[in-house]
Amino acid sequence: MSSRSVANATPPAPVRQSEGAHAARAAALAVDLGALPEWDLSDLYAGIESDDFRADLARAEARCKAFLERYAGKIAVLAGTPDASVLLGEAVAEYEGVEDLLGRLMSFAGLVYSGDTTDERREKFYGDTQERLTKAAGDLLFFTLELNRVEDAVMDGAMAAGPLAHYRPWVEDLRREKPFQLDDRLEKLFLEKSVTGRAAWNRLFDGTIASLRFTVQGEQLTLEPTLNKLQDSDGSVRKAAAGALSEVFRANLRTFTLITNTLAKDKEIADRWRGFSDVADARHLANRVEPEVVAAMVEAVQAAYPRLSHRYYRLKAKWFGVDALPYWDRNAPLPRVEQRTIPWAEARDTVLDAYGAFSPRMADIARTFFDRRWIDAPTRPGKAPGAFAHPTVPSAHPYVLVNYQGKPRDVMTLAHELGHGVHQVLASPNGALMAPTPLTLAETASVFGEMLTFRRLLSGITAPAQRRAMLAAKVEDMINTVVRQIAFYAFERKVHLARSQGELTAEAINALWMSVQTESLGPAIALDAGYEPFWAYIPHFIHSPFYVYAYAFGDCLVNSLYGVYARAEGGFVDRYFSLLSAGGSKPYGELLAPFGLDARDPAFWQIGLGMIEGMIAELEAMEG
Numbered sequence: 001m002s003s004r005s006v007a008n009a010t011p012p013a014p015v016r017q018s019e020g021a022h023a024a025r026a027a028a029l030a031v032d033l034g035a036l037p038e039w040d041l042s043d044l045y046a047g048i049e050s051d052d053f054r055a056d057l058a059r060a061e062a063r064c065k066a067f068l069e070r071y072a073g074k075i076a077v078l079a080g081t082p083d084a085s086v087l088l089g090e091a092v093a094e095y096e097g098v099e100d101l102l103g104r105l106m107s108f109a110g111l112v113y114s115g116d117t118t119d120e121r122r123e124k125f126y127g128d129t130q131e132r133l134t135k136a137a138g139d140l141l142f143f144t145l146e147l148n149r150v151e152d153a154v155m156d157g158a159m160a161a162g163p164l165a166h167y168r169p170w171v172e173d174l175r176r177e178k179p180f181q182l183d184d185r186l187e188k189l190f191l192e193k194s195v196t197g198r199a200a201w202n203r204l205f206d207g208t209i210a211s212l213r214f215t216v217q218g219e220q221l222t223l224e225p226t227l228n229k230l231q232d233s234d235g236s237v238r239k240a241a242a243g244a245l246s247e248v249f250r251a252n253l254r255t256f257t258l259i260t261n262t263l264a265k266d267k268e269i270a271d272r273w274r275g276f277s278d279v280a281d282a283r284h285l286a287n288r289v290e291p292e293v294v295a296a297m298v299e300a301v302q303a304a305y306p307r308l309s310h311r312y313y314r315l316k317a318k319w320f321g322v323d324a325l326p327y328w329d330r331n332a333p334l335p336r337v338e339q340r341t342i343p344w345a346e347a348r349d350t351v352l353d354a355y356g357a358f359s360p361r362m363a364d365i366a367r368t369f370f371d372r373r374w375i376d377a378p379t380r381p382g383k384a385p386g387a388f389a390h391p392t393v394p395s396a397h398p399y400v401l402v403n404y405q406g407k408p409r410d411v412m413t414l415a416h417e418l419g420h421g422v423h424q425v426l427a428s429p430n431g432a433l434m435a436p437t438p439l440t441l442a443e444t445a446s447v448f449g450e451m452l453t454f455r456r457l458l459s460g461i462t463a464p465a466q467r468r469a470m471l472a473a474k475v476e477d478m479i480n481t482v483v484r485q486i487a488f489y490a491f492e493r494k495v496h497l498a499r500s501q502g503e504l505t506a507e508a509i510n511a512l513w514m515s516v517q518t519e520s521l522g523p524a525i526a527l528d529a530g531y532e533p534f535w536a537y538i539p540h541f542i543h544s545p546f547y548v549y550a551y552a553f554g555d556c557l558v559n560s561l562y563g564v565y566a567r568a569e570g571g572f573v574d575r576y577f578s579l580l581s582a583g584g585s586k587p588y589g590e591l592l593a594p595f596g597l598d599a600r601d602p603a604f605w606q607i608g609l610g611m612i613e614g615m616i617a618e619l620e621a622m623e624g
Contacts, residue, residue: 032341033406039399040373044108048125060101064139067098075146079154089163095143100393100432106133107392111399116382117210134195138188148178169585170433180274198266205259205542210382214244224385224403231331231407233339242328249533253506256536264499267545279496283546288438288587293599294549300605301486301552309483310522312475312616317524324526331476337469341406351415354456359573365425366418369400377404387413389420394428394435408473412450419449427583435583443554445580451562468622471615478555478612485551487520492546556608564595
């Protein structure tokens, strides 16, 4: 795929002029932000022409073939021998080593591509790497399928002691997928077709988003700086940015609608063949969370809309002197509160100080990201929007991408992504198979890092206006994390359920979007026709269907965890590090038990929601 294929769908935007405007804006902003780090990927490979990369790619392909030749068709036999634990343990260890190598190669290609998704050379490198690794991974596919065909009693005996016992958590997780696996040839077909199916549509989305240009008051911008202007202190700038976003999204709706329809149908086919009964069941299985737990959380959040988002936006509209805020003012800074650009060095020190006050060890891990250039911070044309922390593989280390522009929310985003990074570093000793954390706990360290940073900043503010502004910003972040993400989940459900009945028009998707947004945001946010296409740019809908509820799960969980921490219970830090260090080696219920928390209890969700409600009440009290 080439981003050229979608160029004609966008309003005319000469690249030279756009990049020149971006460069001038970036130069002016750089004076305020200071030097922003760009990541050094050489810990993985020196570059896309690296001899080491080519050699490792060939070595990965050879190891996959050798693994196939050594073990295919033999797992059941090995499992039935007296030395099953040793023999299967050796096989899993070899499999893990190959997975680490494959992950290193694909991580590097993905990180290079995210640095500029519009660069055809990078795009080809990413696509070629993905194709070769997908083909190589096909040689490994038999292994997990054959493991799952071993009788439960036989496998339990093999895992009781010896080398295979180490991998018991991974094997048990794997066996949960047994009812939904297909025969070997179908599984291989699904895997190989993913390159020209789901993965290709993902690349089309990424390339389209990166190629978009938005004209805001005469300035041509990429997506991330345009979204940033929705937090500008000047209302006319916010309105102009919203108008530009709406215009460009609407001009590209045909492409975004096709992508959405295709991927929803692709998922429906896979779900039907595998035997999943609900559109989100595959995600729940991957998250290792019970559907009824997610349903209880969603019900609790939706029931709280009037007490949270409706109530807060009514208060914010009052601060702005209106009955209802236009949608572009939803995240606007409070009026008559000084706004300043926060230099990168100050953001770094703020986060590290907050982490250090909780645990010097936590700050030391986070500091490594700055010292060793594991962070990519500047905005650039073509760079992936938003932010992420990529774990890469346990034999390497994580990398963090942010688009830092000096807003208070950018500081919180940095704290969030570094929380992920700390979690990934701590979990990496579990190895490539058990380091990855299910989404139920994947947002724990990130949201906890945000909370630590917020509390640290708030404790140093005494001026009422500044304190109100900071508290309001935190409430907005929590609403965006809890209410908005559950509304996103509801939107996804509506889209996938409707798509199962036939293809959806852009207008139909717009209507579904507006219905959930109206319900979740409430009457104090005025949603006009300009807001209809704003679903189009959200990457989670494309890359990770139904991922979004993990944010709400994480926020409510962290609010409860922070309550335990605030009660100054002894040993909290040690228990917290144990939770993070477990990675995916233990179920979430077992990891929460030492804190006296149980997400299966419906009352659990009220703890987290109650914290948000208490902050809103504090803001209302300031009005008195």
